[in-house]
Amino acid sequence: MRHLLxxxxxxxxxxxxxxxxxRAFTEVSEREIKKVPALRGRRVLNLFYExxxxxxxxxxxxxxxxxxxxxxxxxxGSSVEKGESLKDTVQTLSAYRPDLIVVRTPHxxxxxxxxxxxxAGVVNAGDGKHEHPTQALLDVHTLRERLGTLDGLDIWIVxxxxxxxxxxxxxxxxxxxxxxxxxxxxxxxxxxxxxxLGCAVEHTLDRxxxxxxxxxxxxxxxxxxxxxxxxxxxxxxxxxIDGRRLGPRQxxxxxxxxxxxxxxxxxxxDSPQALIGQQVAAGVVVRMAVLYELLAGRASGDRAxxxxxxxxxxx
Amino acid sequence: xxxxxxxxxxxxxxxVLVRGAHVLDPRAGIDAPHDVLVRAGEIAELAAPGSLEAPxxxxxxxxxxxxxxxxxxxxxxxxxxxxxxxxxxxxSGTRAAAAGGFVAVVAMPNTNPxxxxxxxxxxxxxxxxxxxxxxxxxxxxxxxxLAGDALTEMAExxxxxxxxxxxxxxxxxxxxMLRKALQYQKxxxxxxxxxxxDPSLSGAGVMHEGEVSARLGMTGIPSISESTSxxxxxxxxxxxxxxxxxxxxxxxxxxEAVAEAKAQGVAITCEASPHHLTxxxxxxxxxxxxxxxxxxxxxxxxxxxxxxxxxRDGTIDCIATDHAPHAREEKEVPFEEAPMGTTGLETAFxxxxxxxxxxxxxxxxxxxxxxxxxxxxxxxxxPSVAVGAxxxxxxxxxxxxxxxxxxxxxxxxxxxxxxxxxxHGRVLATLAAGSVVYRERAFALGxx
Numbered sequence: 001m002r003h004l005l006x007x008x009x010x011x012x013x014x015x016x017x018x019x020x021x022x023r024a025f026t027e028v029s030e031r032e033i034k035k036v037p038a039l040r041g042r043r044v045l046n047l048f049y050e051x052x053x054x055x056x057x058x059x060x061x062x063x064x065x066x067x068x069x070x071x072x073x074x075x076x077g078s079s080v081e082k083g084e085s086l087k088d089t090v091q092t093l094s095a096y097r098p099d100l101i102v103v104r105t106p107h108x109x110x111x112x113x114x115x116x117x118x119x120a121g122v123v124n125a126g127d128g129k130h131e132h133p134t135q136a137l138l139d140v141h142t143l144r145e146r147l148g149t150l151d152g153l154d155i156w157i158v159x160x161x162x163x164x165x166x167x168x169x170x171x172x173x174x175x176x177x178x179x180x181x182x183x184x185x186x187x188x189x190x191x192x193x194x195x196x197l198g199c200a201v202e203h204t205l206d207r208x209x210x211x212x213x214x215x216x217x218x219x220x221x222x223x224x225x226x227x228x229x230x231x232x233x234x235x236x237x238x239x240x241i242d243g244r245r246l247g248p249r250q251x252x253x254x255x256x257x258x259x260x261x262x263x264x265x266x267x268x269x270d271s272p273q274a275l276i277g278q279q280v281a282a283g284v285v286v287r288m289a290v291l292y293e294l295l296a297g298r299a300s301g302d303r304a305x306x307x308x309x310x311x312x313x314x315x
Numbered sequence: 316x317x318x319x320x321x322x323x324x325x326x327x328x329x330x331v332l333v334r335g336a337h338v339l340d341p342r343a344g345i346d347a348p349h350d351v352l353v354r355a356g357e358i359a360e361l362a363a364p365g366s367l368e369a370p371x372x373x374x375x376x377x378x379x380x381x382x383x384x385x386x387x388x389x390x391x392x393x394x395x396x397x398x399x400x401x402x403x404x405x406x407s408g409t410r411a412a413a414a415g416g417f418v419a420v421v422a423m424p425n426t427n428p429x430x431x432x433x434x435x436x437x438x439x440x441x442x443x444x445x446x447x448x449x450x451x452x453x454x455x456x457x458x459x460x461l462a463g464d465a466l467t468e469m470a471e472x473x474x475x476x477x478x479x480x481x482x483x484x485x486x487x488x489x490x491x492m493l494r495k496a497l498q499y500q501k502x503x504x505x506x507x508x509x510x511x512x513d514p515s516l517s518g519a520g521v522m523h524e525g526e527v528s529a530r531l532g533m534t535g536i537p538s539i540s541e542s543t544s545x546x547x548x549x550x551x552x553x554x555x556x557x558x559x560x561x562x563x564x565x566x567x568x569x570x571e572a573v574a575e576a577k578a579q580g581v582a583i584t585c586e587a588s589p590h591h592l593t594x595x596x597x598x599x600x601x602x603x604x605x606x607x608x609x610x611x612x613x614x615x616x617x618x619x620x621x622x623x624x625x626x627r628d629g630t631i632d633c634i635a636t637d638h639a640p641h642a643r644e645e646k647e648v649p650f651e652e653a654p655m656g657t658t659g660l661e662t663a664f665x666x667x668x669x670x671x672x673x674x675x676x677x678x679x680x681x682x683x684x685x686x687x688x689x690x691x692x693x694x695x696x697x698p699s700v701a702v703g704a705x706x707x708x709x710x711x712x713x714x715x716x717x718x719x720x721x722x723x724x725x726x727x728x729x730x731x732x733x734x735x736x737x738x739h740g741r742v743l744a745t746l747a748a749g750s751v752v753y754r755e756r757a758f759a760l761g762x763x
Binding site for chain 2: 085086087105107108109110112113128129130131165168191192193194196197
């Protein structure tokens with residue numbers, strides 16, 4: 001495997017192998033000297049066209065813990081602002097001979113394009129509203145560590161599904177790992193045709209009690225100005241996960257950053273059912289495992305990545 | 316007397332003999348092998364195969380095993396002149412047209428500057444007389460700068476040769492503005508062609524709204540963006556007694572809206588493109604290729620089937636390519652960032668022949684008729700294989716296969732949605748007003 005562009009690049013055995021390795025890496029994070037030489041001499045380039053705190057820093061921490069060299073390239077103040085195209089930027093940065101490029105962009109399929117324009121491996125760290133496969137892996141990891149398996153779980157993903165790459169990757173990953181997934185949100189924030197991903201669609205929390213896992217999505221303030229919801233106050237009244245709605249045997253997840261008092265009430269964020277801190281910690285070890293898989297794991301090129309997220313090379 | 320409305324750099328017409336081709340012209344009721352002699356720009360003789368002698372100096376085309384069709388007419392192309400000649404110009408665009416078997420094309424006014432006053436149209440007309448390889452007509456804008464705020468000087472533009480009016484690329488989104496344009500149409504004539512889209516529904520959409528856009532996380536353009544606009548505009552046309560033409564239909568609901576309007580007696584016609592007739596949004600799932608991004612977008616099989624049925628039952632009047640060239644650097648970007656549009660002139664016949672005729676979905680005669688039916692909608696003569704008619708013809712080899720893009724394009728741009736596909740049906744030669752305006756590289760031209 002050379003690239004991780006979509007959850008669909010992986011099968012269940014791949015996910016289990018990567019997450020077993022993530023579990024093994026957890027021990028490294030607990031040492032006094034948090035460093036192993038696994039990727040010494042390898043170059044990882046973080047190419048971020050969108051603001052990101054936790055994803056970028058956890059990739060950086062993961063790479064450094066494995067002793068790789070890390071270069072951060074963010075759009076602000078760079079050649080991108082001087083009008084350089086994605087293609088030219090990628091080809092320019094490829095001259096630095098990175099072994100892996102971690103890329104986040106606001107555009108669907110951009111990670112696939114990067115993979116076509118560079119000889120380096122590519123990890124999609126978020127491409128528009130499309131996918132965020134390492135988030136899905138760390139969420140699966142968090143659930144495996146807490147509940148042992150996802151087989152047979154009922155997982156509800158609640159909130160703004162329309163604008164969420166996390167929702168897409170997680171629906172696919174949770175189902176691959178044996179869970180049943182329901183997405184729930186206002187009809188304006190569930191894309192038409194979303195059932196095609198294999199999940200159920202609900203518009204109220206009436207049956208939330210059936211869920212083993214409640215996964216809340218971030219509700220962005222600007223959605224109100226586009227009339228996706230009439231007001232955040234009303235949204236919170238109908239969709240907020242609070243102590244009344246969250247049962248004692250359910251666990252709660254959120255990809256962060258949380259809008260306290262909008263999609264989640266303060267009491268559930270701070271409750272023992274919340275796995276939000278575990279998700280952040282899992283981010284580092286899972287990304288270590290992904291970097292290891294792509295750079296030192298199986299021989300490269302043993303499986304073709306999906307090209308769907310790519311884009312045909314021109315002429 | 317109406318002014319001329321097609322302009323080109325006409326080569327001196329010569330004598331041409333097409334030997335033994337199977338002539339198919341549904342309008343003229345011909346479907347049999349003939350020798351066809353062209354003299355002084357007109358079809359001079361139609362006779363049994365092998366019976367005509369080529370006059371001295373005449374060019375001869377070997378038609379044996381090939382089909383000779385009335386040349387195609389495209390009422391909807393973007394030639395990007397003036398202002399965007401890096402994408403296409405009158406020479407390259409009409410070379411592409413000739414290579415696709417087209418004997419006339421009609422250019423859209425969304426250029427820079429837009430064709431919204433007589434001086435721009437005059438300059439364009441003169442440029443076409445210098446450069447265009449096939450007869451070329453021009454639409455003028457309905458509103459100044461396509462901004463939707465003020466009518467163009469429609470009467471003057473008609474005097475200068477505008478075939479009709481359109482804000483193509485954008486809808487005439489104010490109902491009151493369309494109403495005034497249709498009132499003015501009573502004075503000056505000219506087809507009002509409409510890009511049917513409700514921006515409040517299409518928003519920032521980049522592809523069809525449905526399962527594929529849901530899966531990819533891209534903002535969708537719902538089919539009702541098109542169909543509700545057609546229904547509204549048909550009601551305005553009915554009220555004003557105006558004549559409108561709905562461009563590039565893409566959705567089942569739109570076909571239904573046009574059928575309903577026609578049943579009520581509205582003077583409405585419409586077109587469909589080869590890509591909407593042969594491709595669907597699932598192609599984007601297979602390859603997120605910006606060449607598959609156009610407006611209106613590729614929709615579902617359900618929609619495609621309705622377009623085909625509309626072509627069969629006459630709801631859809633003609634095939635138009637919406638040939639929309641874009642430069643490589645403009646299209647070589649993430650899908651959501653890319654401009655809308657695909658080229659289509661060079662692949663139009665092969666696409667519909669391969670996608671609709673060969674699989675037995677539509678008869679060849681119907682498709683051939685629809686490929687030039689746009690002419691009549693604009694008041695232009697329809698190409699016909701009849702003695703005394705202008706010799707506007709194309710010779711095709713139905714058995715020839717070719718990979719789109721493999722040998723490059725005549726168009727300046729290469730953003731063809733069929734790129735990489737192997738198609739059946741190759742245009743071997745095109746005659747416009749009796750002159751050979753295109754000859755496929757490998758196809759020999761004899762001289763008697």
